[in-house]
Amino acid sequence: MRSDIDAVAGFFEDLPVLIYVLSGTLVLASSATWAAQFVSESRDTRSLGHLAESLADKALAEIRNGQPDWHLPTVRSLEGLNLSHLGDDLQGRKFAISITMRHPTEDFVFSAGMGDLNDTISTGFCSRFLNALTDDGLVAILELRVIVWHTR
Amino acid sequence: MSGTLGKNTFGQLALMDAMIFFAFAAIASSVLIQSASAPHSPSGETYGEVDLKGILESFLQASVGREIVLSIDQETSIPADAQMAEVLALVVSSEAQGWPNQSASFIEDVLARTLKSLEPPSSDLFLMIYSMDLGNLELSIPRAMPSASNQFAASAIIPGSDEEALLVSMILQPAFLPEILDVRVGDLDLRPCVAFSLREGDQRNDDQ
Numbered sequence: 001m002r003s004d005i006d007a008v009a010g011f012f013e014d015l016p017v018l019i020y021v022l023s024g025t026l027v028l029a030s031s032a033t034w035a036a037q038f039v040s041e042s043r044d045t046r047s048l049g050h051l052a053e054s055l056a057d058k059a060l061a062e063i064r065n066g067q068p069d070w071h072l073p074t075v076r077s078l079e080g081l082n083l084s085h086l087g088d089d090l091q092g093r094k095f096a097i098s099i100t101m102r103h104p105t106e107d108f109v110f111s112a113g114m115g116d117l118n119d120t121i122s123t124g125f126c127s128r129f130l131n132a133l134t135d136d137g138l139v140a141i142l143e144l145r146v147i148v149w150h151t152r
Numbered sequence: 153m154s155g156t157l158g159k160n161t162f163g164q165l166a167l168m169d170a171m172i173f174f175a176f177a178a179i180a181s182s183v184l185i186q187s188a189s190a191p192h193s194p195s196g197e198t199y200g201e202v203d204l205k206g207i208l209e210s211f212l213q214a215s216v217g218r219e220i221v222l223s224i225d226q227e228t229s230i231p232a233d234a235q236m237a238e239v240l241a242l243v244v245s246s247e248a249q250g251w252p253n254q255s256a257s258f259i260e261d262v263l264a265r266t267l268k269s270l271e272p273p274s275s276d277l278f279l280m281i282y283s284m285d286l287g288n289l290e291l292s293i294p295r296a297m298p299s300a301s302n303q304f305a306a307s308a309i310i311p312g313s314d315e316e317a318l319l320v321s322m323i324l325q326p327a328f329l330p331e332i333l334d335v336r337v338g339d340l341d342l343r344p345c346v347a348f349s350l351r352e353g354d355q356r357n358d359d360q
Binding site: 014016017018020021023024025027028030031032034035038039102103104105106127128129130131136137138139140141142 | 169171180215218235270
């Protein structure tokens with residue numbers, strides 16, 4: 001009977017120790033889980049960013065069509081571009097490409113895309129600038145924007 | 153100095169050990185969270201997704217876009233298809249050519265407006281032109297200088313109007329810190345959208 005009392009008293013004496021150890025372990029485990037999830041999401045976003053960059057480079061290569069850098073495309077030729085096939089290598093991810101004129105006037109030139117934005121998990125974005133000739137013979141500044149995302 | 157450790161002493165030691173373990177766990181987890189959520193510092197000629205070198209090259213190669221008529225001693229005009237690089241070289245040499253300040257500042261305004269139209273969301277762009285021979289700052293567009301911190305730059309060399317090469321540096325200064333723009337709703341990264349709306353808000357404030 002004496003030893004039973006000792007055991008019960010010992011348990012209650014050790015309870016604060018147990019609480020400290022358990023809460024310490026819980027804090028460590030939860031922060032490690034959060035950090036792992038955050039790093040994984042960041043990696044995912046970064047990889048989408050790289051994907052957007054490679055898509056933008058492919059689109060630029062398509063626009064330049066093997067011509068040297070000093071050979072400028074016309075704005076009119078960009079309006080009729082077909083870049084939908086660039087999404088073939090995206091392994092189920094969705095994308096949108098748009099080209100807007102930033103100078104000498106603000107104007108929309110072209111857009112292509114695949115997929116809707118419902119249930120988007122993460123996105124990658126990339127922007128590139130290029131020159132093109134307007135109908136007036138001026139050299140315009142255009143911005144090519146690529147957004148890549150994947151859904152649930 | 154000899155004695156025995158009582159049961160109570162063992163209990164206190166165990167409690168102290170547990171408290172030290174908890175303190176270490178709290179410190180370790182805060183370090184873990186801080187290091188995982190630290191923003192990646194962009195460097196070189198790219199700031200986040202912005203291709204600064206691409207902006208500079210496109211800017212220098214572009215046409216000025218409108219005919220600029222200057223009243224110097226006789227009426228002079230810069231054609232609309234003149235390259236930005238040529239116009240920059242012309243403005244740098246304007247003082248030597250005896251242009252009135254008004255004419256040079258008019259062209260600078262045109263260049264500043266073009267630069268403004270190329271600014272990435274929530275960022276300011278500055279153009280600094282240096283003489284390659286003397287290393288002097290010849291011109292800055294806009295006139296207000298960027299602050300020394302948080303800058304990202306790209307540069308190119310263009311020919312000056314009197315056989316002297318000029319170094320053109322484009323400096324990007326984020327108006328907001330990147331960590332402020334790291335906005336997420338659940339798992340969705342909304343930085344581009346938020347940056348765009350902040351810029352729209354800025355413009356609305358300017359209009360008012």
